[in-house]
Amino acid sequence: MSATAARYCRRGWNYRSRPAAGFSLLVTGLFLLLAAPATAADEVAYRTVLGISPRLVVWVVAELHLMFAALVLGVPIFAVIVELVGYLQSDPDTARRYDALAYEFTRLLSGAFATTAAFGGLLTFTLYSSYPAFMSHLTGVFHSTFYFYALLFFAEGFTLYVYYYGWKRMARGRSKILHIWLGVQLNLVGTALMVIANSWATYMMSPPGLEQGAAGTLASHWQGTQYIGSTWDAFANYLWMPLNIHRMLGNVAFGGAICGAYAAIRFLGSRSDRERAHYDWMGYVGNFIALTALIPLPFAGYYLGREIYSFNATMGQDMMGGTFSWTFILQAVFVGTLFIAGNFYLWSGMRRIPGGERYERYVPWMLGILFCCFAVWLTPHNLPAGGLEKKFGLMPAKNAVIQLMILTTFAGFLMYRRSNKVGEVSVRAQGRRAVLLLLSAVAVGAAMLLRYAGSGELSDANPEISRFVVERLPVAFASIDFGGSITWAATLRWTLYHQVAWLGIAVLLTLRDRGRLGQALLVGVTALHASAWLFQHGFSIMEKANPLVRQVAVSQVLILLSCLLLATAMDLLLYRGAASLGEIRWGRMHRRSQFSLLLLCVFFVFNMGLMGFIRSGLRKGWHVVSVIKDSSAWAGTPSNLEMAVVVSGISITFLLMVSFVFWTVNLVSTDPGHTGGDPGSG
Amino acid sequence: MAEQGGLKSAVRGPLGRTLLFVPAVWLATRYALPLLGGWLASDDWFSMKHNLASAGLEGTLYFALALLGWSCWLAYNEQRWQQFLAPVWEFFAWKHPLRAAILVVSPLAAGAMALAAAGGGGGPDMFNAIRHPTPPDAFSHMENPFRHPTADMLEQFDAQLSSGEIVVNASTEDELVAYAGVLAAGGVSNDADRRRAFERHSTEQGRELFMVNCRPCHGTKGMGDGPMAAAQTRSPADFTGVETIATLVEGAVFWRVKEGGVKLPREGGPWESAMPRWELDLSDDEIWKIIMAEYDLAGNAPREPEKLGGH
Numbered sequence: 001m002s003a004t005a006a007r008y009c010r011r012g013w014n015y016r017s018r019p020a021a022g023f024s025l026l027v028t029g030l031f032l033l034l035a036a037p038a039t040a041a042d043e044v045a046y047r048t049v050l051g052i053s054p055r056l057v058v059w060v061v062a063e064l065h066l067m068f069a070a071l072v073l074g075v076p077i078f079a080v081i082v083e084l085v086g087y088l089q090s091d092p093d094t095a096r097r098y099d100a101l102a103y104e105f106t107r108l109l110s111g112a113f114a115t116t117a118a119f120g121g122l123l124t125f126t127l128y129s130s131y132p133a134f135m136s137h138l139t140g141v142f143h144s145t146f147y148f149y150a151l152l153f154f155a156e157g158f159t160l161y162v163y164y165y166g167w168k169r170m171a172r173g174r175s176k177i178l179h180i181w182l183g184v185q186l187n188l189v190g191t192a193l194m195v196i197a198n199s200w201a202t203y204m205m206s207p208p209g210l211e212q213g214a215a216g217t218l219a220s221h222w223q224g225t226q227y228i229g230s231t232w233d234a235f236a237n238y239l240w241m242p243l244n245i246h247r248m249l250g251n252v253a254f255g256g257a258i259c260g261a262y263a264a265i266r267f268l269g270s271r272s273d274r275e276r277a278h279y280d281w282m283g284y285v286g287n288f289i290a291l292t293a294l295i296p297l298p299f300a301g302y303y304l305g306r307e308i309y310s311f312n313a314t315m316g317q318d319m320m321g322g323t324f325s326w327t328f329i330l331q332a333v334f335v336g337t338l339f340i341a342g343n344f345y346l347w348s349g350m351r352r353i354p355g356g357e358r359y360e361r362y363v364p365w366m367l368g369i370l371f372c373c374f375a376v377w378l379t380p381h382n383l384p385a386g387g388l389e390k391k392f393g394l395m396p397a398k399n400a401v402i403q404l405m406i407l408t409t410f411a412g413f414l415m416y417r418r419s420n421k422v423g424e425v426s427v428r429a430q431g432r433r434a435v436l437l438l439l440s441a442v443a444v445g446a447a448m449l450l451r452y453a454g455s456g457e458l459s460d461a462n463p464e465i466s467r468f469v470v471e472r473l474p475v476a477f478a479s480i481d482f483g484g485s486i487t488w489a490a491t492l493r494w495t496l497y498h499q500v501a502w503l504g505i506a507v508l509l510t511l512r513d514r515g516r517l518g519q520a521l522l523v524g525v526t527a528l529h530a531s532a533w534l535f536q537h538g539f540s541i542m543e544k545a546n547p548l549v550r551q552v553a554v555s556q557v558l559i560l561l562s563c564l565l566l567a568t569a570m571d572l573l574l575y576r577g578a579a580s581l582g583e584i585r586w587g588r589m590h591r592r593s594q595f596s597l598l599l600l601c602v603f604f605v606f607n608m609g610l611m612g613f614i615r616s617g618l619r620k621g622w623h624v625v626s627v628i629k630d631s632s633a634w635a636g637t638p639s640n641l642e643m644a645v646v647v648s649g650i651s652i653t654f655l656l657m658v659s660f661v662f663w664t665v666n667l668v669s670t671d672p673g674h675t676g677g678d679p680g681s682g
Numbered sequence: 683m684a685e686q687g688g689l690k691s692a693v694r695g696p697l698g699r700t701l702l703f704v705p706a707v708w709l710a711t712r713y714a715l716p717l718l719g720g721w722l723a724s725d726d727w728f729s730m731k732h733n734l735a736s737a738g739l740e741g742t743l744y745f746a747l748a749l750l751g752w753s754c755w756l757a758y759n760e761q762r763w764q765q766f767l768a769p770v771w772e773f774f775a776w777k778h779p780l781r782a783a784i785l786v787v788s789p790l791a792a793g794a795m796a797l798a799a800a801g802g803g804g805g806p807d808m809f810n811a812i813r814h815p816t817p818p819d820a821f822s823h824m825e826n827p828f829r830h831p832t833a834d835m836l837e838q839f840d841a842q843l844s845s846g847e848i849v850v851n852a853s854t855e856d857e858l859v860a861y862a863g864v865l866a867a868g869g870v871s872n873d874a875d876r877r878r879a880f881e882r883h884s885t886e887q888g889r890e891l892f893m894v895n896c897r898p899c900h901g902t903k904g905m906g907d908g909p910m911a912a913a914q915t916r917s918p919a920d921f922t923g924v925e926t927i928a929t930l931v932e933g934a935v936f937w938r939v940k941e942g943g944v945k946l947p948r949e950g951g952p953w954e955s956a957m958p959r960w961e962l963d964l965s966d967d968e969i970w971k972i973i974m975a976e977y978d979l980a981g982n983a984p985r986e987p988e989k990l991g992g993h
Contacts, residue, residue: 313931313985314822321814321929340754347758364755371751375744381925382813387719388740394924542924547986590760620816 054130055634065119074255080183253293260286261601277587348593354582396538441569445562468545824933888975921980
């Protein structure tokens with residue numbers, strides 16, 4: 001070996017070349033894909049991968065690629081936010097700590113980037129080799145997007161290089177602003193990459209031009225199985241935007257959980273108080289990010305599910321009540337565990353905050369609420385057992401309890417935030433900008449609610465809605481006779497108006513320096529509206545006016561969002577500059593709390609594997625639903641057992657690989673002095 | 683072992699509470715939960731109607747959850763956790779034959795319970811069961827031709843009504859009588875009235891077919907309580923409420939009637955369905971009309987696909 005080569009091996013093939021190698025592999029794969037129509041042998045529709053089922057190989061490689069991609073796309077979002085927060089700090093020490101944390105997040109990213117690209121390349125090779133006929137069709141429809149994808153990949157790679165390797169050089173003054181701008185660009189490019197890839201996946205599920213009762217559209221897009229519509233039509237298919245939103249939030253939550261788990265492992269292995277304090281803080285931030293993104297994730301999931309049902313009612317039925325219904329019970333177990341693990345971590349952390357013990361008396365209540373909701377959330381409808389499934393197994397119950405779980409988690413956050421704060425700061429005394437912020441929050445919330453209340457979906461002018469009339473309104477233990485008849489939609493409208501009124505009351509109380517009372521009332525009334533009232537009312541609607549069930553769910557989501565928005569704004573203002581009982585004692589956490597962070601990460605990974613299976617599996621016997629049949633020997637929907645084995649295998653492989661990647665990242669330095677050290681008050 | 687005071691504080695402490703909590707929750711999930719289930723399902727606390735093969739599974743799930751929740755309560759507070767563990771460690775350090783006896787008997791008892799649970803099964807594997815089997819693709823997009831009639835069908839309907847082939851009498855539904863009146867007077871009715879009358883007529887025909895073919899099992903009101911229902915292992919489907927036909931598109935119901943229990947897919951079972959394969963006895967048109975009658979009798983409407991957002 002020459003001296004240059006030896007030097008290369010020692011230094012070059014270290015961290016900087018791996019992104020390039022993975023990147024090269026992916027681009028090679030993409031160009032081979034572009035060559036596919038010219039070289040694909042039409043007679044060969046399927047090939048095995050070295051004698052192994054190509055479906056299994058594609059499943060494993062695609063899921064691993066997606067998991068790494070989620071990490072690579074999710075982490076930069078909060079890395080740049082943390083960097084910006086640090087930049088805006090007036091205290092240089094605090095600014096340095098935030099900057100160091102953002103750098104540490106990005107350091108993890110640099111290692112995972114190469115692996116993502118390598119899996120992308122491998123996936124391309126496998127698809128092209130194993131499913132040439134199907135890939136020929138996909139290439140025919142999407143070939144022009146492949147160029148954009150490849151070019152964006154260049155942009156992603158180069159931006160990441162400059163962002164990561166230029167961190168120290170662009171640390172001050174204008175160059176720091178440029179650096180943050182680069183971080184924003186990195187996210188924009190990453191998001192663009194994701195939405196392009198999402199369009200390919202969702203096209204396979206919901207190709208355009210097949211909608212029932214639109215024969216003209218059908219003719220304009222298809223000739224046999226040949227797609228002749230525009231690329232944009234195929235790109236912006238029905239499920240594209242719902243999946244974009246769902247994946248965007250999912251990636252942030254996933255990235256936060258993985259960074260939290262990384263911090264937990266470093267915490268458990270810490271040798272000094274300083275190191276422990278740093279990783280405790282990092283774990284807290286990871287958990288905060290994961291939970292913040294997890295809170296709206298069920299809404300995005302509901303939106304995706306609703307659009308799946310809208311595109312194809314049988315596909316929706318398969319998902320929630322048919323072939324995939326047991327996997328949704330598993331998902332309920334995973335999601336419930338995520339909420340429990342995240343909350344457990346918060347509760348455990350209260351003792352390290354002076355004054356946190358004041359709020360500990362609420363924890364058993366929150367714990368009880370979460371577990372009762374969890375019980376309803378996972379009750380299967382499939383089993384004719386006990387009778388509980390008759391209520392708890394149906395959507396109104398599930399929708400009601402998830403709202404309550406989110407609200408309880410949010411309340412836990414509020415308590416955590418105010419643990420070491422004393423007194424309530426007058427919002428009026430904070431000046432016009434504070435009042436404006438408060439009014440803006442209530443205006444956005446009220447506008448959302450009023451817009452929906454006044455929309456066609458809840459309008460009596462719609463004959464589909466006005467035909468469902470209610471004479472007596474059934475509630476839990478009695479019927480209310482209101483002397484006349486109104487539509488079921490009107491009862492929903494009035495619920496929304498009622499919530500708007502309570503938003504106003506909460507703001508008025510805040511402006512009269514009774515903000516804590518206003519906030520507590522708002523959270524309580526929201527729980528009554530979204531969980532208690534619409535739980536019971538949802539069943540009545542389901543029974544008497546079935547087509548309106550989806551409006552109940554949308555109303556619940558909007559009610560909750562309006563509360564979260566206003567209560568957050570109130571909390572920011574009520575404790576701005578409030579007296580403190582002392583600094584957070586970072587590092588003073590029991591070891592069990594760190595295992596809850598690990599649990600959070602493991603369940604996120606398993607859940608992602610499971611939901612990936614469901615989303616893709618919903619196509620059942622089709623490559624492209626209703627267009628190209630999967631006629632291979634591996635076309636059948638896997639059994640739940642096979643799914644469990646493969647998804648577990650993928651998840652464990654990912655966890656091992658990501659551990660390895662993070663380990664290699666830490667070969668450079670394991671001293672938190674390089675990355676910021678003691679977080680102080682955080 | 684701990685001294686008298688230590689034992690007292692252990693009993694009053696987290697360990698003692700745990701020893702009270704666990705059996706209390708077990709009893710609640712074993713005995714109180716089925717009562718609640720009966721009330722939720724049929725407003726009857728002591729109803730055993732729904733306690734079928736998998737009864738008790740939900741109780742087991744809830745019991746496991748309660749234990750998990752209790753563990754969280756013990757573990758999030760360091761002080762409580764140490765109080766809980768202290769007597770446990772003391773027990774392990776206890777130099778007494780009773781310790782050895784407990785350590786031997788506990789795993790044996792757990793093993794015996796596991797053995798009993800493994801050998802005591804024999805029922806169908808309920809964990810594979812799903813609510814709604816997937817209809818073959820050809821069925822899932824089908825529309826009921828009598829709910830969405832073509833212009834030819836409507837014209838033929840007018841002709842039959844005018845010629846008296848369709849008899850309208852006092853017992854016929856109002857919509858049909860009114861429409862026949864307009865038609866007999868030579869008036870031109872609007873299309874909505876015409877479609878409503880046609881749908882009503884088809885439903886009436888379906889109702890007659892339902893009473894002859896379906897009522898014996900599914901009952902006069904479609905509640906799954908016909909005279910032959912009691913003879914079956916699994917009750918015939920109850921069309922009222924929100925769980926059966928209300929949640930299905932009509933194509934899926936058509937498939938279930940046409941191909942019956944014998945053509946249900948193997949996956950997702952056990953179905954235990956005695957539904958006959960009606961394609962051997964009824965025409966497609968007759969089945970569609972029966973389906974209209976089923977929804978009508980049960981006071982339900984078929985599930986319609988939602989409108990696609992943003993498209």
